[in-house]
Amino acid sequence: MTLITRKAMKKLTIRDIAALAGVGKSTVSRVLNNDPNVKIETQAKIRKIIKEVGYKPSAVARAMNNQPIQSIGIIVTRLSSSAENQALSEIIDFFHQHEYEVLVLESRYDGELLNTHIELMVQKQVEGIIFFGFTDQGEINKDLFNGNIVMIAVEQSGISSVTTNSPLAIQHCFDHLKENNAKRIAFLGVHVNDIQTGKLRLDAYKKSCIINKIEPIIHLTDMQYIDGIKGCKALLEAGADAIICGTERLTAGALVHLLREGKSDLPVAAIGINDYIRILNPKIFAADLQYAKVGKEAAILLFHKMKGNNQNSDTVVQPLMTNLIV
Amino acid sequence: MTLITRKAMKKLTIRDIAALAGVGKSTVSRVLNNDPNVKIETQAKIRKIIKEVGYKPSAVARAMNNQPIQSIGIIVTRLSSSAENQALSEIIDFFHQHEYEVLVLESRYDGELLNTHIELMVQKQVEGIIFFGFTDQGEINKDLFNGNIVMIAVEQSGISSVTTNSPLAIQHCFDHLKENNAKRIAFLGVHVNDIQTGKLRLDAYKKSCIINKIEPIIHLTDMQYIDGIKGCKALLEAGADAIICGTERLTAGALVHLLREGKSDLPVAAIGINDYIRILNPKIFAADLQYAKVGKEAAILLFHKMKGNNQNSDTVVQPLMTNLIV
DNA sequence: CTGAAAGCGCTTACAG
DNA sequence: CTGAAAGCGCTTACAG
Numbered sequence: 109m110t111l112i113t114r115k116a117m118k119k120l121t122i123r124d125i126a127a128l129a130g131v132g133k134s135t136v137s138r139v140l141n142n143d144p145n146v147k148i149e150t151q152a153k154i155r156k157i158i159k160e161v162g163y164k165p166s167a168v169a170r171a172m173n174n175q176p177i178q179s180i181g182i183i184v185t186r187l188s189s190s191a192e193n194q195a196l197s198e199i200i201d202f203f204h205q206h207e208y209e210v211l212v213l214e215s216r217y218d219g220e221l222l223n224t225h226i227e228l229m230v231q232k233q234v235e236g237i238i239f240f241g242f243t244d245q246g247e248i249n250k251d252l253f254n255g256n257i258v259m260i261a262v263e264q265s266g267i268s269s270v271t272t273n274s275p276l277a278i279q280h281c282f283d284h285l286k287e288n289n290a291k292r293i294a295f296l297g298v299h300v301n302d303i304q305t306g307k308l309r310l311d312a313y314k315k316s317c318i319i320n321k322i323e324p325i326i327h328l329t330d331m332q333y334i335d336g337i338k339g340c341k342a343l344l345e346a347g348a349d350a351i352i353c354g355t356e357r358l359t360a361g362a363l364v365h366l367l368r369e370g371k372s373d374l375p376v377a378a379i380g381i382n383d384y385i386r387i388l389n390p391k392i393f394a395a396d397l398q399y400a401k402v403g404k405e406a407a408i409l410l411f412h413k414m415k416g417n418n419q420n421s422d423t424v425v426q427p428l429m430t431n432l433i434v
Numbered sequence: 435m436t437l438i439t440r441k442a443m444k445k446l447t448i449r450d451i452a453a454l455a456g457v458g459k460s461t462v463s464r465v466l467n468n469d470p471n472v473k474i475e476t477q478a479k480i481r482k483i484i485k486e487v488g489y490k491p492s493a494v495a496r497a498m499n500n501q502p503i504q505s506i507g508i509i510v511t512r513l514s515s516s517a518e519n520q521a522l523s524e525i526i527d528f529f530h531q532h533e534y535e536v537l538v539l540e541s542r543y544d545g546e547l548l549n550t551h552i553e554l555m556v557q558k559q560v561e562g563i564i565f566f567g568f569t570d571q572g573e574i575n576k577d578l579f580n581g582n583i584v585m586i587a588v589e590q591s592g593i594s595s596v597t598t599n600s601p602l603a604i605q606h607c608f609d610h611l612k613e614n615n616a617k618r619i620a621f622l623g624v625h626v627n628d629i630q631t632g633k634l635r636l637d638a639y640k641k642s643c644i645i646n647k648i649e650p651i652i653h654l655t656d657m658q659y660i661d662g663i664k665g666c667k668a669l670l671e672a673g674a675d676a677i678i679c680g681t682e683r684l685t686a687g688a689l690v691h692l693l694r695e696g697k698s699d700l701p702v703a704a705i706g707i708n709d710y711i712r713i714l715n716p717k718i719f720a721a722d723l724q725y726a727k728v729g730k731e732a733a734i735l736l737f738h739k740m741k742g743n744n745q746n747s748d749t750v751v752q753p754l755m756t757n758l759i760v
Numbered sequence: 761c762t763g764a765a766a767g768c769g770c771t772t773a774c775a776g
Numbered sequence: 777c778t779g780a781a782a783g784c785g786c787t788t789a790c791a792g
Contacts, residue, residue: 121785132763137787147761164557168497169785172768177494187523193513197540200513204539209558212538213530214523231490232535333713364713367693384710387659387690447769458779463771473777495769498784 120163128161129154140165179209180410181229183239185217190356190382192240195260195403199238202407208235215239219246226252236410241269243303258410260402261304268413270406274304274379275312277395281352281377282316284393290350290375293317294325294343296336296362297354309354309379329358336361349374356380363388446489454487455480466491505535506736507555509565511543516682516708518566521586521729525564528733534561541565545572552578562736567595569629584736586728587630594739596732600630600705601638603721607678607703608642610719616676616701619643620651620669622662622688623680635680635705655684662687675700682706689714 122140126133131150138146139154157163171177180203184192196212203210211234215222222245229237236256243262250257250266259269285293300307310328317324327342329335336353340362343351351374353359359378363385366372372389381394448466452459457476464472465480483489497503506529510518522538529536537560541548548571555563562582569588576583576592585595611619626633636654643650653668655661662679666688669677677700679685685704689711692698698715707720 119785122787123785133786134763134765134788135761138762141787145761150761166785167558168494168503169768170787171494172498172770172785173787174768175787187513187519187526188516190514193519197513200538200540209535209537211535212526214526232493333709337713360710361713364693367690368698370696372694383659384686387663387687445769448771449769459770460772460779460781461777464778467771471777476777492769495784496771498769498786499771500784501771 120161122165125154125157125161125163128157176233176235177209178207179211179232179234180414181211181213181225181232181234181237181239183213183215183222183225183229183237185215185240185242187214191380191397191399194399195240195406198400198403199407202404202411206411215242215245217242217244219244222246229253236414238406238410241304243301256410256414258406258413260406268409270402270409271304272397272399272402274309274397275315277379277397278309278312278352278354279316280395281379281393282313282320285350285352285375285377286320286322288350288375291322292325292347292349293322294327294346294348294351295354296327296329296339296343296351296358298331298358299328305355313352331355331357333357333361333364337365340365344369344371344374351376353378356382356385359385359392359394360388363392446487448491451480451483451487451489454483502559502561503535504533505537505558505560506740507537507539507551507558507560507563507565509539509541509548509551509555509563511541511566511568513538513540517706517723517725520725521566521732524726524729525733528730528737532737541568541571543568543570545570548572555579562740564732564736567630569627582736582740584732584739586732594735596728596735597630598723598725598728600635600723601641603705603723604635604638604678604680605642606721607705607719608639608646611676611678611701611703612646612648614676614701617648618651618673618675619648620653620672620674620677621680622653622655622665622669622677622684624657624684625654631681639678657681657683659683659687659690663691666691670695670697670700677702679704682708682711685711685718685720686714689718 122133122136126136129136131154135146135150136154139151167177182196182199184196187193200210211229211232213225215225222239226237230252234253236253238258238260241259241262245262248257248264248267257267259267261271263269263271282293295310295313297310298306300310306328310326314324325343325346325348327339329339336358339358340351351362353362353376359376359380362376366374366376367388376389377393378385379395379397381396385392385394448459448462452462455462457480461472461476462480465477493503508522508525510522513519526536537555537558539551541551548565552563556578560579562579564584564586567585567588571588574583574590574593576590583593585593587597589595589597608619621636621639623636624632626636632654636652640650651669651672651674653665655665662684665684666677677688679688679702685702685706688702692700693714702715703719704711705721705723707722711718711720
């Protein structure tokens with residue numbers, strides 16, 4: 109069939125198929141919906157015609173009759189975040205397999221934008237949403253989407269969330285360095301006004317210091333590679349003989365500094381791991397936050413909520429480094 | 435309004451609003467569609483009620499009357515590609531602002547998967563699609579979506595595309611190194627079975643060699659950081675005194691090797707730039723492929739096609755490529 | 761096993 | 777300026 113005729117062709121409807129098959133619209137509809145109460149020969153005839161003419165029922169018309177266009181929304185903070193796009197990839201894949209449409213938006217760490225996006229998704233009538241939380245996001249209305257909301261990375265009472273257990277990751281890092289006889293284990297992290305990435309991790313480090321009776325050596329800074337470089341320098345000057353890095357970027361920055369200074373043998377333990385970090389120091393000890401798994405868990409959790417399979421609000425699952433609060 | 439009442443509440447329709455306002459459905463519909471032929475007081479009254487009760491017209495019902503649910507599809511190869519997620523971010527932003535829904539899928543360099551995705555989008559009746567091409571993607575049916583297709587990174591006759599001018603980028607890199615008195619300018623690239631990233635860039639390098647009467651020193655390898663490290667080592671052994679790196683990962687790998695060897699003063703020029711590369715060598719010369727701009731251009735191009743402003747299907751847009759000396 | 765009819769929530773010519 | 781009516785492409789009780 110050429111382009112010309114395709115363009116000229118009117119869109120086929122269920123009425124056309126019915127006429128072609130010499131049956132009523134209802135019967136075609138039944139075949140479309142796999143209703144078994146249709147004579148087998150009639151089914152065959154209708155399916156044959158549908159295939160021949162390439163008829164596709166209108167999703168919109170079906171939606172008019174409460175066969176909703178199945179869709180969910182995802183709001184990431186930044187697509188450029190490797191943690192987030194790993195998780196996103198899993199979420200998209202999961203819902204695609206379950207024949208859901210997936211709407212993706214970026215909040216850019218902007219609470220107002222987040223709310224605008226959520227409103228849009230309400231209006232689009234998505235069945236549920238998953239979003240990456242951040243420190244200043246503000247309170248989320250947990251009744252939206254019939255409660256079909258899953259947050260990633262932050263927690264709010266009454267809303268299910270999937271978080272990574274970064275305090276435990278810090279503890280593992282600390283223990284590892286200690287076992288390798290480090291005496292002056294330092295911490296390179298981001299400022300505590302960031303709750304998840306900053307405060308929680310710093311607190312975990314301090315706790316390990318107390319338990320192990322080691323004097324804390326702390327440098328808190330911003331999020332960029334350059335901050336990791338400068339921070340590492342500062343910690344070396346403060347006499348650190350091992351460093352725990354609180355984020356992937358800080359880790360990379362620190363490792364670059366050590367490379368430059370020819371001190372790559374200084375023990376480093378890191379929260380989060382990627383190929384970039386591996387190549388800077390193949391021997392690094394890292395606690396993998398497993399964001400792909402986080403995404404997968406979030407998807408499954410939302411799916412079960414939407415299907416009503418999960419009424420329990422207090423389940424706590426904890427696969428490896430991942431901490432789930434359902 | 436409490437959760438209980440919300441749940442109990444039936445969904446409001448245009449009929450409810452009409453009753454509440456004491457007018458006909460048609461009049462409410464006109465107000466909804468900003469028809470000016472409605473008495474101003476009537477408009478005000480209706481709008482007030484709509485706001486008070488929080489009525490939102492059903493997008494699905496509107497879609498039944500040829501006010502299509504405006505949507506487009508995007509197929510990236512990998513969300514984890516920084517080039518692609520930069521472009522994606524711009525595309526989503528653009529269409530979001532124009533009130534389009536955006537469906538995102540990953541092809542994972544799999545031609546079959548790409549086709550499945552395209553079929554799904556046909557079925558979803560998106561108005562157009564943008565996708566990132568790759569070497570083995572196979573032929574694309576250019577008549578789909580009424581021809582509203584924009585490809586990124588590869589070209590096919592009859593389909594609009596946005597590509598980066600990487601041969602020109604190579605040339606700039608070469609010229610820069612030459613001006614800085616490099617004599618043995620080597621090329622570190624990926625295998626030529628990858629047309630865009632491999633063959634085109636290698637050919638451009640060879641051409642520059644001929645023009646400048648410089649003997650080629652070539653190392654072709656795979657895509658990972660480790661390949662960049664090994665490749666750089668090989669080129670140094672072959673006597674290179676300057677290196678052009680064909681991809682971001684190879685650049686990063688090469689720079690890590692130079693750092694390890696204490697040879698960071700060796701001149702390197704790169705195709706593509708990111709913070710990671712900058713931190714490894716702040717003095718690097720890089721030709722920025724500007725993927726954010728690529729995304730923006732692709733979005734604009736598709737939008738114009740869908741609006742019928744652009745009848746030419748062979749348009750190839752190449753965003754300006756600015757050179758960065760960081 | 762099958763068809764005619766009503767209905768989903770809108771839009772838009774048509775007639776006033 | 778406004779309303780009654782027809783229609784968009786389906787689904788699904790209802791009646792055979």
